[in-house]
Amino acid sequence: MGTSLDVRNHEMVPDHQIMDEEEVADLLATYHITLEQLPKIYHDDPAAKAIGGEVGNVIRIIRDSRTAGRAEAYRLVVKRPKK
């Protein structure tokens, strides 16, 4: 109580990790894509905030997949557009 909630402890939130530049370059090369083609995550997303992701970072998400058991997904941190 009182302390701010850490969303990473919730069972519905998969593991988020910030990728370093080298890993990002590898990722983009493997799939032959540009950075903008990755799915997005907002900079003020609670899970992104919890690991200190900043705009331009790529976050690796390790999901508990129902089919593969474990699956990696990637999201690019972007600024939340103003409504």
Add this chain to the structure above:
Amino acid sequence: MNSDMEQRIDALDLPYRTQEDLKASLTDRDVTEEQFEQILAMVFSEYQKSRIEPCEAVGVVAAQSIGEPGTQMTMRTFHYAGVAEINVTLGLPRLIEIMDARREPSTPTMAVYLLDDWAFNRDRARKVSWQIEAAPLHEFGDITIDMENMQVLVMLNKAVCDRRKISIDEILETAPRKIREKRHFRDFDVEGDPKSVSLTFTPKNQESYQNLFQLAEHVRHVIVQGIDDIERVVVRKEGGEYILYTEGSNLKDVFEVEGVDISRTRSNNISEIADVLGIEAGRNAIIQEALSTLNEQGISVDVRHIMLVADMMCMDGEVKQIGRHGIAGEKESVLSRAAFEVTVNHLLDAAIANEVDELNGVTENVIVGQPIQLGTGDVKLIAKPMNLKI
């Protein structure tokens, strides 16, 4: 099986579960090197075969696979099934709600799990439920309207307050504050008396009886204990532990309550989950909710279809609906958007904005009558005629 073999399994480009299953079935078995090679080759080729072909129209397949069983779902809008006396929308209306990404579901509910110290003790679980359930002032005492003196009198019942673990002072403080903040009614003065456990509300306008009754209405229904959005809490015992089911949902405030297990507590409000726990949790919530809605109706749809839909909805960092205000409405191609709902508006807007259709997608190419880039249509094959005498 030895560790070398395990490493070779790990090195293969197989899904995690397949690797684990393979390892599990090979432990305690004697396999020769030759057999192992064979097994690996077989498993790998089976996996390759099970993968989706390039240029396969997965979106259309997903749409059909969810749509067809959807026709068999119950269509009645007011179909409820009680889970612990709490009504939850089910069937087609619920599925539509999920796909439309509504801000608020028609029946928001939560399953609040408790920490070990609270989960196995009925009284302590009950105490947590009082912290959550919204309780209006009239549950804590008698409220009378004194027409002669133009006042609303509240006589608190000390026994009830003690039983529900709320101090008199707290009520004296929160009631007027909440009427001002939450109910936006400010034209009154208040006098609290801790000794006689009473509250006296006096409206500023001493002339109007209507005003007095309005004030009394606010006083009666002001929430003094619990979380405003949560109308009802049911304590139920499941598998040895007590779980609180709520009518109404407010994750953020429930997480603040002492005794609540933050890691397991769930809501059925998807956009709330996405706001509080992040987009990835939102994606999980969509999959979970859609799947349980379908399964509850005895319909089994492969998760992959639902996962694809959930991925599309959560692509841009927030939960978007499938319809014209979301995914379908943000397509690049004018013709594709026009082929979905509100055709004329899209064409008119596109004409005014001087939009150009690059004809990259499927729908627009079908419209103009060109081969589409799907399946064999995507393969650019040029045959060089050899030994051809013209």
